[in-house]
Amino acid sequence: MSEKVLLVDDEEEFLEIMSERMAARGMEVTCASSAEKAISLLEKESFDAIVLDFQMPEIDGMEALKAMKKKRPESQIILLTGYATIEKSVEAMKIGASDFLEKPADIEALAEKIKKAKADKMLIVEKQTESKIKDILKRYGG
Amino acid sequence: MGSQENLLAVAGLRFFGQMSASISHEIKNVLAIINENAGLMEDLAMMGEKGMPVSPERLTRIAGSVAGQVRRADGIIKNWNRFAHSIDRMNEEVDLPETIRFVSALATRLVFMKNITIEIVPPHHQITFNGSLYFIENIIWKCIEAAISMPLQNDTLVITPEKPDEKPIVSFSAFEGDSNELLPTLTSQMNRELLSQVKADIEIGDKGNAFALVFK
Numbered sequence: 192m193s194e195k196v197l198l199v200d201d202e203e204e205f206l207e208i209m210s211e212r213m214a215a216r217g218m219e220v221t222c223a224s225s226a227e228k229a230i231s232l233l234e235k236e237s238f239d240a241i242v243l244d245f246q247m248p249e250i251d252g253m254e255a256l257k258a259m260k261k262k263r264p265e266s267q268i269i270l271l272t273g274y275a276t277i278e279k280s281v282e283a284m285k286i287g288a289s290d291f292l293e294k295p296a297d298i299e300a301l302a303e304k305i306k307k308a309k310a311d312k313m314l315i316v317e318k319q320t321e322s323k324i325k326d327i328l329k330r331y332g333g
Numbered sequence: 334m335g336s337q338e339n340l341l342a343v344a345g346l347r348f349f350g351q352m353s354a355s356i357s358h359e360i361k362n363v364l365a366i367i368n369e370n371a372g373l374m375e376d377l378a379m380m381g382e383k384g385m386p387v388s389p390e391r392l393t394r395i396a397g398s399v400a401g402q403v404r405r406a407d408g409i410i411k412n413w414n415r416f417a418h419s420i421d422r423m424n425e426e427v428d429l430p431e432t433i434r435f436v437s438a439l440a441t442r443l444v445f446m447k448n449i450t451i452e453i454v455p456p457h458h459q460i461t462f463n464g465s466l467y468f469i470e471n472i473i474w475k476c477i478e479a480a481i482s483m484p485l486q487n488d489t490l491v492i493t494p495e496k497p498d499e500k501p502i503v504s505f506s507a508f509e510g511d512s513n514e515l516l517p518t519l520t521s522q523m524n525r526e527l528l529s530q531v532k533a534d535i536e537i538g539d540k541g542n543a544f545a546l547v548f549k
Contacts, residue, residue: 202362204398208369215376246358249448273361294361295368 194309195219195237199229199255200244200271212298218305226255233262240308242301245272245283245291253283260287265315267308271296340526341468345420348471355442356413363406370399412439420467427469429460429501430494436473437492444490447481454493460501462548464531472527476505476535476546479518484509506543513537515544 196218200206203224210220221238223229226247233241241259245252252270259266270291272280280291289311290304374395377387416439430453437444437451444451480490486507493504518524519535528534533548 202366204402205362205366205369208366208373208398212369212372212376246446248446271365273358273365295365298369298372 193217193219194239194305195221196305197221197223197229197232197238197241199223199226199241199247201225201247202244209298213302216298216302218302226250226258230255230258230262233259233266237263237265239267239312240289240305241266241268242305243268243270243288244294245270245279252279253286256283256286256288265312265319267312269301269304269308337526337529340523341530344523344527345467345471348474349420351443352416352439352474353413355440356409359409359442360406363402363409366402367399370395370402416470419470423465424463425466426461427464427466429462429469429503430456432466432469433473433492433494433503436470436477439470440474440477444477444481448488449481449485450489451477452489452491454491456494456496458496460494460496462501464548468527468530472524472531472533472546473503475524475527476503476519476544479515480505480508480544482518483512483515501548502545504538504543504545506538508542511541512544513541519544 194217196213198206198210198213198220199222200209201224206222206224210222213220221232221236223232226243227250229241229243243252243255243259247255250258256268256270259268267289268287270280270283270288271294272291273294277291277293280288283291289308292301292304374392377391377395381387412435415435433453437453477490477492486509489507491506493506495502495504516535516537520528524535531548533546536545536547538544
């Protein structure tokens, strides 16, 4: 099954080419050119991985990350960062980012991280379902 | 070095660091697009090897995108180089409107990140005077930086260079809130050193929706 990915970046040309290359690798890609658009998309649907440019207009990367995690706590967010230092990315991982890649990124490395994100998300969802079932059984004495 | 000179040196270095960080980030974005174009060409070449047709139009579009990004990077680097050379002389003739245009171009990404547009009102005549170009650029940036931290009407910062009498003035408007709130930032110890170096003062407009950088 293909990975369902939300790609978020304010550089339209980057979105266009990257999404074409990801689609050629069998991924189902949705693009958002701002963090606001991405957050509003998350209200309607869930993704296996979110690839987020960490420095975009209006909403600060950290704020966008927090808002996305609040909307979909199970979200696996991979940061694409232009920062030459990893300090900010490490800080972002502490508040819930799953991984990060420095721009310009290697698409094969990104594809690997997306696959891992999907597997991690499946584990989280499975655990959530298991806990819900246990809860129901407890309440109804099963 | 005295403590005042020290403060000025720190202000100058911070300005250089802030601009360089922003510019290098912009260049990284350009490189990312060029990198994806190169990757796309590799993908298309692999498809071609497998007997899948690759249209010349597709290749022309990729070439166009790369050329566009190279032009973009060239503009960024030209500005960076010009900026680096603005510290060469401590006293020279400064064209004020041109310096405002240049600082705005240099800080494009920093301003864009706040979702703000800068509108520079062209003056009726030339405004030039002698001073340190680098520190004048520095104080103009500090004014822009403070201004874009406040809500602005139509998300637009209007910068108006004028010379009503002998004093060149740069006004920054139109704020939704009270520009008096910016006074502590604009007159911080470091900014006071910069203002003293370029022989200028900060004045808040009567209506409180603007402030001005007034050169003595």
